[in-house]
Amino acid sequence: MEKRTEFLSYALPYWDDKEIDAVVEAIRSNWWSRGPKVSEFEEKFAKYVGAKYAVALNSCTAAFTLALEVCGVGEGDEVIVPSMTFCSTANTVVHTGATPVLCDVLAENGLIDPDKIEALITEKTKAIMPVHYAGRACDMDKINAIAKKHGLYVIEDCAHAIGTKYKGNVIGSNGNLCCYSFYTTKNIATGEGGMLVGGDEELIDRARVLSVHGMSKNAWNRYAKGGSWKYEVCAPGYKFNLTDIAASLGLVQLERLDWMNGKRAEYAAIYEEILEGLDSIKTLKEAEGSEGCWHLYIINVQNDKLSIDRDRFIDILNNEYNIGTSVHFIPVHTHPFYRETYGYTDEMLPEASKLFEGIISLPLYPGMKEEDVRYVAQAVREIAEKYAK
């Protein structure tokens, strides 16, 4: 095949004049920090995911931090986290003073293995943090049942799962604390941004207060006519609020979310079709009950069937075919901090370790052209065939 000369990015946000106009309007409104657009985004996002309450934040990491704090997680506690996730999920547990207890994942899709959770529960366990990895829903029926049986909180990492459904219901609607990311590569992008949603008004209200320094008054309108300058700090909070500029972007992105997720699904189907039948390339599978939002398209290179390994595969895609890729994720237990602090080894998390050896995230975003998707899929096929053992 003829190789492209222009580099194809691994991920890009989708935007047009609507995003530009929305940001310009926010700038002209003088609401540059938290203002009415943030409230509108909270309402519309909560409605979309079917949650009762929502607080907009400047990252998903902030959402984890607040969720853990309002659940009372702290020194001496334990929180169960899958190893196949971004470091942020586990790091935020460490910051509370609690210990992240890493759980292995399912070989076929990288989601937390619900059958391995119970063995990790001790009298110190306070919460489980399932990650809807790559946009696929975890087995929430099993996870919620385990949590109920042991009196644990469930804090869902929905960074990849904006619009994902579980058994017909949008992720975010089951009342658990659910944390979203609007980082630039996510299905809704605001540059940096996040949202915490849930069904417990008290928990979300407390998170809202903590998101602005623990100030008791609705601080965002304290400069408006009728707003009061008086506030009291009722807890040492954080500076985690979203801005109106970002929320303006989020509102436009939310409007096009179904279309954008539809494009992702359409492109994923093309990958599936072209990559089918290759011995050396497996693709991660949809989970039972899940209707994923296709945040990522991940292939799993079978190193034993090729004369090159995954890293070399990535090099060839990049240097010879001009294709950007990524790896989601370097499992938490393999990072030096986690190995050295908690003594994790690859043998303790065998499926996550094995998956890590083969996974590559291919470009998947609504702004790609169909011919780009076909080009990437053909490139993967060509490499797999050329280096087949």
Ligand SMILES: Cc1ncc(COP(=O)(O)O)c(C=O)c1O
């Ligand atoms: C699975 C997962 N969880 C959490 C995060 C953290 O999101 P944020 O960058 O908005 O804090 C990410 C970000 O990439 C992620 O992929």
